[in-house]
Amino acid sequence: xxxxxxxxxIADGLNNEFENAFSKAQSLIKIQKGFINHExxxxxxxxxxxxxxxxxxxxxDHTIGFRQSNEYKEWKKLLHHYYDPFPIVEHYKKVF
Amino acid sequence: xxxxxxxxxIADGLNNEFENAFSKAQSLIKIQKGFINHExxxxxxxxxxxxxxxxxxxxxDHTIGFRQSNEYKEWKKLLHHYYDPFPIVEHYKKVF
Numbered sequence: 001x002x003x004x005x006x007x008x009x010i011a012d013g014l015n016n017e018f019e020n021a022f023s024k025a026q027s028l029i030k031i032q033k034g035f036i037n038h039e040x041x042x043x044x045x046x047x048x049x050x051x052x053x054x055x056x057x058x059x060x061d062h063t064i065g066f067r068q069s070n071e072y073k074e075w076k077k078l079l080h081h082y083y084d085p086f087p088i089v090e091h092y093k094k095v096f
Numbered sequence: 097x098x099x100x101x102x103x104x105x106i107a108d109g110l111n112n113e114f115e116n117a118f119s120k121a122q123s124l125i126k127i128q129k130g131f132i133n134h135e136x137x138x139x140x141x142x143x144x145x146x147x148x149x150x151x152x153x154x155x156x157d158h159t160i161g162f163r164q165s166n167e168y169k170e171w172k173k174l175l176h177h178y179y180d181p182f183p184i185v186e187h188y189k190k191v192f
Contacts, residue, residue, distance in 0.1 A: 001177070002140065003147075005135055005147060019191060022191075022192065023192065025131065028191060030182075038192075039190060040190070040191045040192040041099055041101075041188035041189065041190055041191065041192065042188060042189050042190075042191050043186055043187070043188055044155065044187040044188060044189060045186050045187065045188070046097065046186070049186075050191070051099075051101060051188050068140070085130075090139055090141050090142070090145075091138060091139070091140040091141065092136065092137035092138060092139055092147050093138050093140060094135055094136070094137055095115060095118075095134065095136045095137065095138050096118065096119065096122060096134075096136040
């Protein structure tokens with residue numbers, strides 16, 4: 001299992017719109033091969049900051065499987081215009 | 097429940113030492129009031145980068161309870177000299 005991490009900064013004033021869009025977008029990622037679970041977390045210290053955590057069976061389930069899927073095109077349309085700046089996505093492996 | 101997030105950058109060449117120290121430090125945090133669980137994750141893209149995730153019942157269980165405890169003094173002694181730079185710690189609340 002690997003963990004995808006993305007720190008998301010949302011353009012000013014669009015938090016509610018983003019959360020609504022994300023509630024729809026979830027269904028696109030949940031059906032992907034290798035998807036295990038996800039969380040969207042909102043930062044308590046910074047108003048426009050969110051953390052997306054997605055657990056995948058393998059790195060390629062995210063970087064190839066999801067990103068080359070038709071659902072990813074929809075995911076981008078729903079979500080990418082809320083990000084300012086565009087997020088850096090990283091992958092992690094559990095140590096403890 | 098809240099989630100504490102810290103992106104940790106470890107000084108060059110000290111990853112193994114840090115992981116050994118963290119394996120000892122874990123016992124100090126696990127016994128705190130309000131502690132739920134934790135993960136130490138290692139970045140797959142950046143050699144010296146780790147992500148610490150700790151789930152607490154309340155924000156104050158971390159910011160007051162743990163940080164004012166005797167165990168935090170030990171935690172600092174074991175871990176803080178590995179960080180370069182010193183990490184920013186943030187707290188998150190689950191949206192989805």
